[in-house]
Amino acid sequence: xxxxxxxxxxxxxxxxxxxxxxxxxxxxxxxxxxxxxxxxxxxxxxxxxxxxxxxxxxxxxxxxxxxxxxxxxxxxxxxxxxxxxxxxxxxxxxxxxxxxxxxxxxxxxxxxxxxxxxxxxxxxxxxxxxxxxxxxxxxxxxxxxxxxxxxxxxxxxxxxxxxxxxxxxxxxxxxxxxxxxxxxxxxxxxxxxxxxxxxxxxxxxxxxxxxxxxxxxxxxxxxxxxxxxxxxxxxxxxxxxxxxxxxxxxxxxxxxxxxxxxxxxxxxxxxxxxxxxxxxxxxxxxxxxxxxxxxxxxxxxxxxxxxxxxxxxxxxxxxxxxxxxxxxxxxxxxxxxxxxxxxxxxxxxxxxxxxx
Amino acid sequence: xxxxxxxxxxxxxxxxxxxxxxxxxxxxxxxxxxxxxxxxxxxxxxxxxxxxxxxxxxxxxxxxxxxxxxxxxxxxxxxxxxxxxxxxxxxxxxxxxxxxxxxxxxxxxxxxxxxxxxxxxxxxxxxxxxxxxxxxxxxxxxxxxxxxxxxxxxxxxxxxxxxxxxxxxxxxxxxxxxxxxxxxxxxxxxxxxxxxxxxxxxxxxxxxxxxxxxxxxxxxxxxxxxxxxxxxxxxxxxxxxxxxxxxxxxxxxxxxxxxxxxxxxxxxxxxxxxxxxxxxxxxxxxx
Amino acid sequence: xxxxxxxxxxxxxxxxxxxxxxxxxxxxxxxxxxxxxxxxxxxxxxxxxxxxxxxxxxxxxxxxxxxxxxxxxxxxxxxxxxxxxxxxxxxxxxxxxxxxxxxxxxxxxxxxxxxxxxxxxxxxxxxxxxxxxxxxxxxxxxxxxxxxxxxxxxxxxxxxxxxxxxxxxxxxxxxxxxxxxxxxxxxxxxxxxxxxxxxxxxxxxxxxxxxxxxxxxxxxxxxxxxxxxxxxxxxxxxxxxxxxxxxxxxxxxxxxxxxxxxxxxxxxxxxxxxxxxxxxxxxxxxxxxxxxxxxxxxxxxxxx
Numbered sequence: 001x002x003x004x005x006x007x008x009x010x011x012x013x014x015x016x017x018x019x020x021x022x023x024x025x026x027x028x029x030x031x032x033x034x035x036x037x038x039x040x041x042x043x044x045x046x047x048x049x050x051x052x053x054x055x056x057x058x059x060x061x062x063x064x065x066x067x068x069x070x071x072x073x074x075x076x077x078x079x080x081x082x083x084x085x086x087x088x089x090x091x092x093x094x095x096x097x098x099x100x101x102x103x104x105x106x107x108x109x110x111x112x113x114x115x116x117x118x119x120x121x122x123x124x125x126x127x128x129x130x131x132x133x134x135x136x137x138x139x140x141x142x143x144x145x146x147x148x149x150x151x152x153x154x155x156x157x158x159x160x161x162x163x164x165x166x167x168x169x170x171x172x173x174x175x176x177x178x179x180x181x182x183x184x185x186x187x188x189x190x191x192x193x194x195x196x197x198x199x200x201x202x203x204x205x206x207x208x209x210x211x212x213x214x215x216x217x218x219x220x221x222x223x224x225x226x227x228x229x230x231x232x233x234x235x236x237x238x239x240x241x242x243x244x245x246x247x248x249x250x251x252x253x254x255x256x257x258x259x260x261x262x263x264x265x266x267x268x269x270x271x272x273x274x275x276x277x278x279x280x281x282x283x284x285x286x287x288x289x290x291x292x293x294x295x296x297x298x299x300x301x302x303x304x305x306x307x308x309x310x311x312x313x314x315x316x317x318x319x320x321x322x323x324x325x326x327x328x329x330x331x332x333x334x335x336x337x338x339x340x341x342x343x344x345x346x347x348x349x350x351x352x353x354x355x356x
Numbered sequence: 357x358x359x360x361x362x363x364x365x366x367x368x369x370x371x372x373x374x375x376x377x378x379x380x381x382x383x384x385x386x387x388x389x390x391x392x393x394x395x396x397x398x399x400x401x402x403x404x405x406x407x408x409x410x411x412x413x414x415x416x417x418x419x420x421x422x423x424x425x426x427x428x429x430x431x432x433x434x435x436x437x438x439x440x441x442x443x444x445x446x447x448x449x450x451x452x453x454x455x456x457x458x459x460x461x462x463x464x465x466x467x468x469x470x471x472x473x474x475x476x477x478x479x480x481x482x483x484x485x486x487x488x489x490x491x492x493x494x495x496x497x498x499x500x501x502x503x504x505x506x507x508x509x510x511x512x513x514x515x516x517x518x519x520x521x522x523x524x525x526x527x528x529x530x531x532x533x534x535x536x537x538x539x540x541x542x543x544x545x546x547x548x549x550x551x552x553x554x555x556x557x558x559x560x561x562x563x564x565x566x567x568x569x570x571x572x573x574x575x576x577x578x579x580x581x582x583x584x585x586x587x588x589x590x591x592x593x594x595x596x597x598x599x600x601x602x603x604x605x606x607x608x609x610x611x612x613x614x615x616x617x618x619x620x621x622x623x624x625x626x627x628x629x630x631x632x633x634x635x636x637x638x639x640x641x642x643x
Numbered sequence: 644x645x646x647x648x649x650x651x652x653x654x655x656x657x658x659x660x661x662x663x664x665x666x667x668x669x670x671x672x673x674x675x676x677x678x679x680x681x682x683x684x685x686x687x688x689x690x691x692x693x694x695x696x697x698x699x700x701x702x703x704x705x706x707x708x709x710x711x712x713x714x715x716x717x718x719x720x721x722x723x724x725x726x727x728x729x730x731x732x733x734x735x736x737x738x739x740x741x742x743x744x745x746x747x748x749x750x751x752x753x754x755x756x757x758x759x760x761x762x763x764x765x766x767x768x769x770x771x772x773x774x775x776x777x778x779x780x781x782x783x784x785x786x787x788x789x790x791x792x793x794x795x796x797x798x799x800x801x802x803x804x805x806x807x808x809x810x811x812x813x814x815x816x817x818x819x820x821x822x823x824x825x826x827x828x829x830x831x832x833x834x835x836x837x838x839x840x841x842x843x844x845x846x847x848x849x850x851x852x853x854x855x856x857x858x859x860x861x862x863x864x865x866x867x868x869x870x871x872x873x874x875x876x877x878x879x880x881x882x883x884x885x886x887x888x889x890x891x892x893x894x895x896x897x898x899x900x901x902x903x904x905x906x907x908x909x910x911x912x913x914x915x916x917x918x919x920x921x922x923x924x925x926x927x928x929x930x931x932x933x934x935x936x937x938x939x940x941x942x943x944x945x946x947x
Binding site: 084130147256258259261262264266274 | 411413441443444448452453454457458459462472475521523524631
Binding site: 034037038039040043044048049065097101159160162163164167168169171172174175176179180292293296297299300303304314317318319321323326327332333334336337353 | 760771785786787788789791792794795797799800801802803804811869874876880883884887888889900907910911912914917918920921924925928929931932933942
């Protein structure tokens with residue numbers, strides 16, 4: 001391919017420089033904005049931590065502490081310092097991921113979270129696969145055949161999904177498929193009799209079970225994850241299909257769709273090759289956001305299914321009043337949410353040439 | 357007399373929405389052979405819908421009826437969707453108004469032309485690419501290799517419209533519908549685009565249906581002019597006879613245009629006569 | 644000049660093309676809105692269900708058949724029967740009556756949350772949008788921080804700090820519910836404040852406060868109403884979730900989420916007592932979603 005000498009002209013080079021500069025500036029703006037949000041997050045959790053009517057000194061020493069021990073612990077915990085100093089100390093700890101020790105386990109909150117997170121990650125990942133695998137085609141087809149019975153069904157199922165308490169759906173599912181029909185495994189990730197057979201290598205039981213080659217083990221693990229993942233997947237599916245449908249409808253009203261049909265393309269080809277390409281980035285960001293929503297759903301679902309993940313850890317910490325763990329978990333979720341939002345933003349900038 | 361390329365007889369297009377019915381096109385009849393026919397009218401006169409009806413690409417909810425809608429012997433109303441797909445792009449094609457919107461923003465323009473070719477012609481990617489390059493040259497694009505790789509937002513309006521022309525004429529259709537092809541362009545660029553269109557259409561001996569709201573441009577460019585008002589054709593007249601137009605609406609349109617050789621203090625605004633909604637079409641045969 | 648004769652009936656008065664008083668103009672507007680609402684099936688269905696539930700809740704003492712706290716362990720976990728229309732729960736209490744009183748709590752939580760969150764969101768959003776500058780930046784930064792959490796997690800964190808209980812649950816959910824409304828109000832304000840009539844009022848030396856209250860806020864209200872209605876479902880689901888975790892209304896309160904939490908131990912033997920409160924939550928959420936969807940379709944000329 002011939003290189004056009006016009007492309008290398010000085011006008012072009014400074015144009016590129018200018019673009020890089022604006023990109024760098026917007027990056028800088030973003031970084032400052034993210035930092036400010038994180039700071040606000042820390043402040044909010046600090047505030048929540050201090051709302052607690054529980055006396056933190058008593059929480060450590062127990063109700064029968066002597067006056068002197070109380071005063072000593074009070075000083076040790078830094079509670080005699082002015083509030084802003086306490087906040088600064090708090091910030092210092094957070095930045096190093098030091099959330100203190102969990103009341104319930106006595107171990108650092110960070111290690112606890114590291115232990116329970118893979119279970120939730122596995123659940124969320126399977127759920128996302130279900131959500132996208134069904135949700136995206138459903139949304140596209142719904143927009144393609146807008147007004148048809150298929151469209152109405154998809155929209156109605158989506159509406160139901162938004163209105164159903166998912167933890168209740170989990171209860172009903174357990175009642176039907178486990179208690180009554182016995183088709184799937186009960187609460188937990190794995191039956192006790194298989195627990196010792198499983199070497200936790202990746203933390204993802206499905207993968208670990210597959211690696212052992214033991215079919216019965218795999219079936220058991222699968223049976224345990226299928227219902228909670230399906231329910232979470234249903235949550236993701238309704239959101240993804242609704243957003244995909246909305247994006248597609250917007251695209252299908254554009255002129256280039258008419259051009260494609262004028263060229264003689266079939267409706268199906270027009271939709272999938274032309275229109276879908278234009279919503280791909282938006283759909284990816286919606287999927288990324290769904291991951292974040294799934295964390296929220298996981299809290300209740302894990303409680304119903306006794307799934308030993310992050311959500312159940314948080315719930316137990318809440319019920320026990322373990323503020324170190326609660327704050328640690330909350331900050332982590334906030335950071336994940338912010339992180340996902342940043343990723344979505346970046347995806348837009350990178351993949352949509354019009355925003356450059 | 358031989359059968360004309362396109363025969364439209366009593367075309368009606370109505371939109372049924374909720375409780376109201378809108379008659380966008382009411383009893384329109386005309387023929388187009390291998391000539392350039394302009395359809396002029398204000399917004400809402402039904403001219404765009406007429407063009408789309410020929411390709412059966414009217415919006416959902418539109419109902420098309422006609423005594424005859426035939427193209428080269430093919431009944432366009434009765435044709436199945438697969439049959440229509442064979443016609444679109446290959447035998448009848450349409451140039452849309454604004455390349456900013458009518459080209460897929462995420463697909464390279466060369467690729468879009470290649471697609472137009474490969475939909476109807478089984479060929480290798482290389483063959484199709486060569487054809488597309490040749491087409492780009494035919495529309496006076498000087499550096500086809502560079503332009504091939506560009507995205508629509510990277511080309512100017514005039515170039516984008518020439519790409520659209522290339523895309524729609526690559527299969528050498530017999531009838532080309534141009535829906536306001538220069539309305540979105542700068543005035544300085546319009547003449548260039550029209551010249552290219554004229555050249556390609558004449559060279560292939562195709563018929564052209566030129567839809568516009570610009571009477572001057574149509575009179576200059578086309579062989580025959582159809583004036584539309586409120587969904588009907590009020591006058592059908594050869595372009596060179598336009599100054600002798602008889603219908604009051606056509607005369608009003610002519611009078612409302614400024615002329616260097618006949619300056620007036622105030623341009624007239626067409627006064628609408630409800631009789632125009634039902635009056636018969638005034639047709640003048642080409643001499 | 645139109646002949647002004649006394650219209651013979653109310654419907655003729657409402658249909659008159661040129662209203663003769665501002666009172667008549669207002670009445671005609673309301674009537675047209677009612678006509679528009681009535682033609683929208685989602686709105687009618689959703690609205691009817693909510694109305695029915697509200698009536699049940701208001702007249703709960705009259706509609707309920709039994710005392711909701713009366714335990715009778717000899718008739719526990721019974722299937723629906725003539726005496727107990729929806730059966731009995733694990734302590735022998737009548738499920739139907741508890742359900743009806745639970746409706747009160749659900750609507751109470753939803754209503755109170757809306758009353759707290761919507762005005763706060765509206766005020767913050769319109770102020771930020773209208774005044775702009777550092778006020779806008781600071782306020783939106785605060786909103787961003789709140790939006791950095793999924794609403795359930797935020798509500799959970801607050802409830803954990805404040806302690807379980809229905810009032811604390813309401814405060815916690817409200818704190819999670821106002822930020823999206825603030826964002827919406829701000830977006831609307833940004834487009835409204837460029838209008839000519841705002842410029843006109845400003846030229847008349849109206850203070851910012853007056854402009855915001857009298858002119859900008861009323862324009863935001865329709866979309867805020869739609870958004871709040873759509874959020875109601877989420878609020879109800881969050882409240883149920885809190886109740887289910889034992890952090891909302893405490894037993895023996897007949898809150899639907901709390902009922903589900905106590906029913907949980909018995910799902911393996913008796914599915915119905917878990918099914919019923921859950922279905923109730925589903926129906927009410929569905930009704931709010933339908934109502935919100937319908938309202939939004941009406942306000943949005945594109946008719947998605």
